[in-house]
Amino acid sequence: MKSGRWIILIVSLVASAVMGVVLIVLAAMGDGMSHNSKSMYTLFPYGTIVSMRTPWSTLGTVLLFIQFPLYALILNLVRPLGWKAFALVLIIAIHVLTVVSAMRPGWH
Numbered sequence: 468m469k470s471g472r473w474i475i476l477i478v479s480l481v482a483s484a485v486m487g488v489v490l491i492v493l494a495a496m497g498d499g500m501s502h503n504s505k506s507m508y509t510l511f512p513y514g515t516i517v518s519m520r521t522p523w524s525t526l527g528t529v530l531l532f533i534q535f536p537l538y539a540l541i542l543n544l545v546r547p548l549g550w551k552a553f554a555l556v557l558i559i560a561i562h563v564l565t566v567v568s569a570m571r572p573g574w575h
Contacts, residue, residue: 476543483539484532491531505570512565 494506507515511531518527538558545554 472543476540479539479543480536483535487532487535490535508569509566512562512569516565516569 490510494510497506498504504515504519511534513534514527514530516527517530518524521527541554541558542551545551
């Protein structure tokens, strides 16, 4: 991997981690720190589902913090551009399907 790609990878991982923390705080504030977790389910479906539906709250917290850096890592490592577009569509589709399943009645 060329040094320029390493720099881009590191910057994107740091930026996505910072963005993730900011979004966690904003989603928690948006939900009013109550049992209405729609913002958390929408932005962080994997970690929220695990935290709210299983006894594995530590795993759920880890998923909250690594979700966006994982997205950034996938998009940085996938080459060429056509596959990168496919990876982005796949990430969005899986995220949306997870949000839809999490928002079903009886889940929250």
